[in-house]
Amino acid sequence: MATKSPKTAVKVKAAALNPDVQTQIEALRTDIALLAEAVKGQAVQTVNERAATARAVATEKADVAKEKYDELTTRAEAQIKENPLTSIAIAVGAGILLGAITRG
Numbered sequence: 373m374a375t376k377s378p379k380t381a382v383k384v385k386a387a388a389l390n391p392d393v394q395t396q397i398e399a400l401r402t403d404i405a406l407l408a409e410a411v412k413g414q415a416v417q418t419v420n421e422r423a424a425t426a427r428a429v430a431t432e433k434a435d436v437a438k439e440k441y442d443e444l445t446t447r448a449e450a451q452i453k454e455n456p457l458t459s460i461a462i463a464v465g466a467g468i469l470l471g472a473i474t475r476g
Contacts, residue, residue: 452459
């Protein structure tokens with residue numbers, strides 16, 4: 373009776389386990405693909421949440437800036453109406469100053 377060499381015995385065992393190993397590898401590939409999809413979905417959700425937060429903050433800051441601008445405009449108009457001569461003098465002085473700066 374012929375006996376199998378140790379290398380042949382290992383090859384026979386590997387061949388017998390091969391279908392099981394292939395199945396496990398395919399299962400791992402499927403699991404990795406599912407994990408990648410889950411990570412991608414979570415990343416997209418996080419980006420969307422942060423973008424929404426940034427939009428909300430930007431809108432809030434723009435509203436505050438607009439309110440401040442409106443307040444300053446109203447205040448300036450009131451000052452001009454109360455002191456028209458002073459306002460004209462300030463405007464002329466600012467014009468002369470800017471002209472001197474840009475000339476030279």
